[in-house]
Amino acid sequence: MSYSEFTKEQLLDELSVLKSHYDNYVARGLSLDMSRGKPCKEQLDVSSPMLNVLNCDDLCISQQGFDCRNYGILDGIPAAKELMSGMLQVKPEQVFVGGNSSLNLMFDTISCFMTTPASEGEEPWFNVKDRKFLCPVPGYDRHFSITEYFGFEMITVPMTKEGPDMDIIEELVSKDASIKGIWCVPKYANPTGITFSDNTVRRFANLKPAAKDFRIMWDNAYCVHDLSDEGDTLLPLMAECEKAGNPDMPIIFSSTSKVTFPGAGVAALGASENNLKILKKRYTTQTIGFDKLNMIRHLLFFKNFDEIKAHMKKHGDILKPRFDTVISKFDEHIASFGIANWTVPRGGYFVSIDVYPFTAKKIVNMCKEAGLVLTPAGATYPLGKDPEDKNIRIAPSYPAVEELSLAMDVFCTCVKICAIEEILKEKA
């Protein structure tokens, strides 16, 4: 029965029971940080043999005979381009292999276009005083931070089950040339876990933006991060954009941060010839080259893209019970009360839950007081402002199942307490 159908007395009784549960949790003195999508130790251990593959100087020589211990090769060794092209869904010649962080490649891209025109004849974005960026919500806080840092006004676009609302996007970009781009996590989106439908990808590829230098920042962070064998399929954006005559619109990012090691993976971007020309002009000034030995390490560890996919099954096996724990706790504790909606993703790193409106901040605070640190409420919105204060991102990867199970008991208790308190206010 939904809480909304409860009488005031029933609600007060329920609240009293829940509060005593909560007090018990507080008394147990939990200490658990679930604020970020961090892989757990078992996941890191899966890749640890990679640390030891380079134990001989000969192995540092690329297929082309290049000693990768030395300077040279700005855009990545050819075999690394080939490997990353599978993740990016682009041709190897469209790949630029960078350092350890795809976020850094995204930051560099926006930074580049701030002071250099993204398309010939356009203004550097620094000169566009009312520059704007589209931000599908809920979304990834670090994306929003980049456009915040560079002074963009951020316009939110609601997410649907098929991706961001394309009707709104088509309307907005066709009218306003100061809208310079959009952030997307197209597969197992952060945090909703949904994968953009073929129709959504095609509508992206066929956008007709007023701004000739409009860019789709396509962060395919979770491209191989299925939780089980039947993963989602994402239509390759670059091929669709090429068909639509819009090859310069997308810039596609991915990395092995959540394949091998966060912070010691290999990141890459995929882009058209025009975009690569502008970005390479910057990179050739910025650095002599990125860490080729780490590329070689990855190439010795993964002979090809199929081996990455096989490797990711091991990650899926570790993560699946964690996601199952979250979903089963939600089903068990809150499903019947009509106070929250959540996603059941088939991959990625997050479960997104919309709790009872105007209770998310309070829930996160209550959890914190019970020793459970969650992603801050509001983080999934630009500037941290969730207008209905209802979205919370759950990151199940890091804790052990047992710990996570307890954490979700605490969380569900707080969700229910705050919902009842809000409903009681409404009834008053």
Next chain:
Amino acid sequence: MSYSEFTKEQLLDELSVLKSHYDNYVARGLSLDMSRGKPCKEQLDVSSPMLNVLNCDDLCISQQGFDCRNYGILDGIPAAKELMSGMLQVKPEQVFVGGNSSLNLMFDTISCFMTTPASEGEEPWFNVKDRKFLCPVPGYDRHFSITEYFGFEMITVPMTKEGPDMDIIEELVSKDASIKGIWCVPKYANPTGITFSDNTVRRFANLKPAAKDFRIMWDNAYCVHDLSDEGDTLLPLMAECEKAGNPDMPIIFSSTSKVTFPGAGVAALGASENNLKILKKRYTTQTIGFDKLNMIRHLLFFKNFDEIKAHMKKHGDILKPRFDTVISKFDEHIASFGIANWTVPRGGYFVSIDVYPFTAKKIVNMCKEAGLVLTPAGATYPLGKDPEDKNIRIAPSYPAVEELSLAMDVFCTCVKICAIEEILKEKA
């Protein structure tokens, strides 16, 4: 006897002999690239054991108990800050440890100040339409490329035996608030090999620039790169700036690119609290963190700064015969003719030679036709414009001594041919 004292006939005879030598070299079909300061294979081999130090998961744990395979720690693990502080000559808390490239840290720094004020109340440099940067010459082409990329007018300042001409610098910066900084390689300067005198460092620290956001870009790339036991000593700039009440003026850079592996080393910068605050605000948006496993690799390989210095003696032993070869060839082939001046550095990666005026480009071309690729003439000046076309940077590190010896025979032959041809023109 100097060529200037030769009769025309003597010069023509000499030229004829030299040209036949040159033709012989061309016929031998050399193929040698000496264009960049690349370490040689023996140098890389010295560090190869580092590739194998991380063969156990336990070793990935920092002294603070942090699993360095995972996300976290933006500014470098504490022990890495400690290690790099020795190279940067700053306190560990003034260190920011970055990725694999100090050039990238320099680029990021300028890029940061382009769109964010470098000092509170100042304009982002993008808004300073007549922005200028001081460039001691001859200097490092990749420095100049960064300020060229960001649209700075570059003002050259001549180098003396003690560093850049401080009279000129003091005069320029005191008058013109659009001069925003200066590039320096203070120890074993690229390419002259000289080390800034104590007096020069103190005068830098006591500059009174009209621009409150004037920054000294202090690239201490060769801080531990002595060729023999009696290396040069550089006064620490940060301490002097603090004494002078100018702590925000310097930003200091270094890396292990030429200590361990070019492209797979660890780079770091040292800066005041104010500068770190501005740069960290950017970096916290730019990335979750740099490669901590590579920091750990360095920390396991070098227990402390003294071990770096001991390691660098091995590099010195490899490089010394190469530098000796260059200098002895110059002494043998050109010293007596009064047509060139060169430096005899006690460390670093380069020998700088001023050939007969207006012959450098021709010499480099002649060498190229004989199969010897040198750093392009003019590269040591902003925009590649050496007004007297006389400076050439010799990079002796990469070739074997025997090869280098032959290369210097070719080079000296070309230097003499071009000098004689120029003198003959003058006499005509």
